Amino acid sequence: MLAGFFTTLGALPQIIKAYRSKSVGDVSIYMFYTIWVGVLLWTVYGILKMDWPIIITNGISTFLNGIMIYFYYKYKN
């Protein structure tokens, strides 16, 4: 439970930092694309197995990493 809590909310500190500083020059967008594809596939896997803990934790991760990808392009310039 605790392990899932930390890994699920991992992107949150970076989202807050990007939002406050409006600066993402040193952030690797490929990291967020890689994780985003991974957690999206985990969510699909969870849906196929109807495993709710997998769906919920990875669904939240997909959402958070999606926000970070949006912020990257918003604050890139």
Next chain:
Amino acid sequence: MLAGFFTTLGALPQIIKAYRSKSVGDVSIYMFYTIWVGVLLWTVYGILKMDWPIIITNGISTFLNGIMIYFYYKYKN
């Protein structure tokens, strides 16, 4: 398998970017601490259940996020 591949190697692009640019000013170290604690707990959980896929994927993640934390302090200034 594919989902695990992407989420396990997620930190790699950021490590490569930090190593090349020697710059981490926009990176949130709290993101890597949060994920590091999470994957470390997953690794412990895997060891307790002797579940090798969990041990291996999260063990690699723990190692990679540890490298990124090291690079952060190395290139911070």
